[in-house]
Amino acid sequence: MNMKLGLNAYGKNAVNLSKIIRHADHHEFRQISVNVQLEGDFETAYTLGDNTKILPTDTQKNTVYALAKQHFTGTIEEFGLQLAYHFFSRNPQVSKAKIEITEHGWQRMAFDEQAHQHAFTGGGAEKRTTVVTQTAGGATVSSGLKDLLILKTTDSAFENYIKDEYTVLKETSDRILATQCEAVWDYTATDLDFEATYQKIRTTLLRTFAFHKSLSVQQTLFAIGEQILRENDVVREIRLIMPNKHHIPFNLEQFGLDNNNEIFIATDEPFGYITGTVSR
Numbered sequence: 001m002n003m004k005l006g007l008n009a010y011g012k013n014a015v016n017l018s019k020i021i022r023h024a025d026h027h028e029f030r031q032i033s034v035n036v037q038l039e040g041d042f043e044t045a046y047t048l049g050d051n052t053k054i055l056p057t058d059t060q061k062n063t064v065y066a067l068a069k070q071h072f073t074g075t076i077e078e079f080g081l082q083l084a085y086h087f088f089s090r091n092p093q094v095s096k097a098k099i100e101i102t103e104h105g106w107q108r109m110a111f112d113e114q115a116h117q118h119a120f121t122g123g124g125a126e127k128r129t130t131v132v133t134q135t136a137g138g139a140t141v142s143s144g145l146k147d148l149l150i151l152k153t154t155d156s157a158f159e160n161y162i163k164d165e166y167t168v169l170k171e172t173s174d175r176i177l178a179t180q181c182e183a184v185w186d187y188t189a190t191d192l193d194f195e196a197t198y199q200k201i202r203t204t205l206l207r208t209f210a211f212h213k214s215l216s217v218q219q220t221l222f223a224i225g226e227q228i229l230r231e232n233d234v235v236r237e238i239r240l241i242m243p244n245k246h247h248i249p250f251n252l253e254q255f256g257l258d259n260n261n262e263i264f265i266a267t268d269e270p271f272g273y274i275t276g277t278v279s280r
């Protein structure tokens, strides 16, 4: 029987790169992780071991470091566009070049309200992300964030759900809402002010989470997506992942104590996993 090769791609993952940008009176520090993935006319590499159309993944990795010197000066979106175009335009066998970049934030230290010139603290779990795709039809950019830990101590309820013989969960009109948010949104253009747009979207996400009177994670997720689309014509669609990081009231009655919604047991696993896509 003749077998055939289906969808295929190859590239280098986790090209970890950091950069110092030296200014006269201060340094900037950036740290990213880059994935390169190429699709195209690579069938004979798989079926015959013919590597004549293969740009080695080692070369791809080196290209990321080399191009970072000149081209990684601004946003990860702009660097992604440069990289994707580089691989696509120089390799006729490539039909699609996809660049994924994750940025690990570093915050400048400050002492007595004075920003330090070259010392930083780690940005914590939160990361900024982008995916840039270049084909003959042009480039597309999707951006987002992940591992954004957010929590509110009230204005969150969960009531009126199905109760069957296995339901023990108590209805609550006042609970902790906590999540480790991941969001990816598609931009309609590639010549945007990616920095300002990102900051605006992130602030809207936080503000909506904070001020929403939540009836469920599902409802809050949709409210966030809706508000981001409302305020940003340049966003076509947003996909959100909001795991429910449960904080469950601990039973203090067994010790003769009241628990007035003050003491909780934070359970990592299992956790609710709520996802949704919002578009116009």
Ligand SMILES: O=c1[nH]c(=O)c2[nH]c(=O)[nH]c2[nH]1
Pocket: 158, 169, 215, 216, 217, 218, 244, 272
């Ligand atoms: O916001 C919530 N959505 C659910 O679907 C769910 N299920 C659950 O047990 N708690 C919650 N909370």
